[in-house]
Amino acid sequence: MFDRPQEPIFMPKGDDGNIAFDIPTELLGNRINTDMGIVDRLGASQADEHISVGSIAIPDLSIPQLLSRDQNFSLFIPLHRRAAARLIEIFMGMRNIEDLISMCAACRERVNPYLFNYALSVAILHRPDTRNLQIPPLFESFPDKFVDGAIFGKARQETEIFQSGSRQPLEIPMDYTASDLDIEHRLAYFREDLGINLHHWHWHLVYPFSGPRNLVDKNRRGELFYYMHQQIMARYNFERLCNKLGRVIRFLNWRDPIPEGYFPKLDSLVASRVWPPRHANALLRCNREVDQLRVDIQDCERWRDRMFEAIHLGSIVLPDGKRQNLTEEGGIDILGNIMEASILSPNQNLYGDLHNLIHVLIGLCHDPDARNLETFSTIGDPATAMRDPIFYRLHAFVDDVFQEHKATLPPYETNRLNYNGITVRGVDVVSQGVPRNEFKTFWKKDDVDLSRGIDFTPRGNVFARFTHLQHTEFTYRIQVENNTNSDKIGTVRIFLAPKFDERGVNMVFRDQRLLFIELDKFTTTLKPKTNTIERKSTDSSVTIPFERTFRDLQSNRPSGGTQLEAFNFCGCGWPHHMLIPKGTPEGFSCQLFVMISNYDDDKINQSTEGACADAASYCGIRDKLYPDKRSMGYPFDRVPRSGVNTLQDFLTPNMFVQNVTIRFSGQTFDVQGADITNALT
Ligand code: CUO
Secondary structure, eight states: OOSSTTSOOOOOOOTTSOOSSOOOTTSHHHHHHTOHHHHHHHTGGGOSOOOOOOOOOOOOOTTGGGSOTTSOOOTTSHHHHHHHHHHHHHHHTOSSHHHHHHHHHHHHTTSOHHHHHHHHHHHHHHOTTTTTBOOOOHHHHOGGGTSOTHHHHHHHHHHHHSOTTSOOOEEOOSOOSOOTTSGGGGGHHHHTOHHHHHHHHHHHHHSOSSSSHHHHOOTTHHHHHHHHHHHHHHHHHHHHHHTTOOOOOOOOOTTSOBOOOBOOOOEETTTTEEOOOBOTTBOOOEEEGGGTEEEOHHHHHHHHHHHHHHHHHTEEEOTTSOEEEOOTTTHHHHHHHHHHTOTTOTTHHHHTTHHHHHHHHHHTTTSTTOTTOOOOOGGGSTTTGGGSHHHHHHHHHHHHHHHHHHTTSOOOOGGGTOOTTEEEEEEEEEBTTBOTTEEEEEEEEEEEEOGGGOOSSOSSOOEEEEEEEEEOOOEEEEEEEEOSSSOEEEEEEEEEEESBOTTSOBOOHHHHGGGOEEEEEEEEEEOSEEEEEEEEGGGOSSEEOHHHHHOSTTSOOOTTOOOOOBSOOOOOSEEGGGSSOOOBTTOEEEEEEEEEEEGGGTOOOOOOTTSOOTTHHHHOOTTSOOSOOSOTTTTSSSOOOTTOOSHHHHOOTTEEEEEEEEEEEEEEEOTTSOBOHHHHO
């Protein structure tokens, strides 16, 4: 169902000679079904496995079909959202897997391929009978959303000429979207990273903001919207400082021209268009009949002002005129849902749909009234939004609104930070072949398979080779003293931030707290007296391993198979290869912060046995409560108590700060791990 989105699924005649469905004649599927020659060329008749499909009544698809098959699809556009919600409802409503398969087969050629993929992915993730099925990462179905468009012509050539096995991987250059004349291009390795974009797509798939209410209404989802994006901002700003760029400037005045342009060089294989670029100094405006969409900046400004008013008054207005307090625990969750906005927003009439519609406004500003028949640019799709520098300026504004709320909450006094009797005595980072307390980063090449996403080509794998940041794996070694007479349980919280600001001056805590990136969080038992905790970087609670991000691309599985491997699936998670920012060749000075908090105040009573919890910090745990009772971002989510100006001032005995550096070695390693730096120069 997911593979080759444009190719029809093969629907042979049944024993009775009838095709299972009444396929409208205008659809490609029917033409192919009646032309066995074409079917044979596609190799469908030689498929390893055939899945029979039962008859099913085709539901009213008029809403999903509001989107034509060759259009691009964006959840941010309300019309598309309605289409997705209806299709998800249809898939969720199927009584069993057989009916679901039949319904998918019936819908696949009738609706937009992107919409189909999204709705089916959401349904598989949320149906009790399919939740352990692995859905292919979007990269496999739609590689065109992730890599240089130039590669697909080459891929076709390669597959036409060479047999699977003798094909060469196609190299995706590192600098294909811009040159160094654009200083923002220094961050392209981050913005255009495959794993980062997959994570963002996956996060929004796990936390949809519309659709059936039970799919949206997840524990602390509004707060996680805040926290996951806050961490993206912290990571991006950290990365900018490593590249000698200042922190992101908030996108505050939506009437000003946007100085940052972005030219994505992505081709849409399905919509048969290139993704539109945005020139420098574009102005925001959007009134598009075709999308039933009119977004006025005035509306956005009103929503923003009402949000600020609610924050400063400490309560929001409900539809019946009553007020609901923005409490210390729950306020951020409400604000997250209001800002995004999700259908959980308590009053969309008043607070609107700010974040989503600014994505749309920016995404359509190159063709605001659709006179050129262009569709949205990369910021209009969660799978591609993080490629564009303006994404970070928008989210710097979004985060600022959340921080405004956080600034109204009481600071953590030392009694809410300290863990009596527990003292962290020392922290070290150790890594083989790397000096103590140094992180080493470098470039690494890897291959991803494009074949599942390329339609109408001879079968077999065809690989794209890309270059990404990577670090040498390391271990945290933490010395802790338990001065009580009994075992204690603690939550170890590990964060990293730059030590100096843009001017090379020590960071003030007020700013630095917003740059702390979470590296790990785990519970541990502390015996009386001295303890040494060792924790591997690969166990991080924010990341998923490379293989999970890209699935089993290293294995030589037969391509074209429709069977999805059933194992505990969880593709949401920051890509492990981006755990540590790039650093600098001379060594970028950072502060590693380790805190052990009292587990009694952190714990959530639930079993997470068998649940995929690898990246719980940014993704939560599916169908479970968020596994940490504290506010997300604790202890850095509040303005500091009075008298705290530096990180040192902030520390209580259960915390420790180690100065560390990140050294970018400048080396490049090939797919097998051999150093090819010299061969490249
Ligand atoms: Cu993830 Cu603006 O929310 O993209």
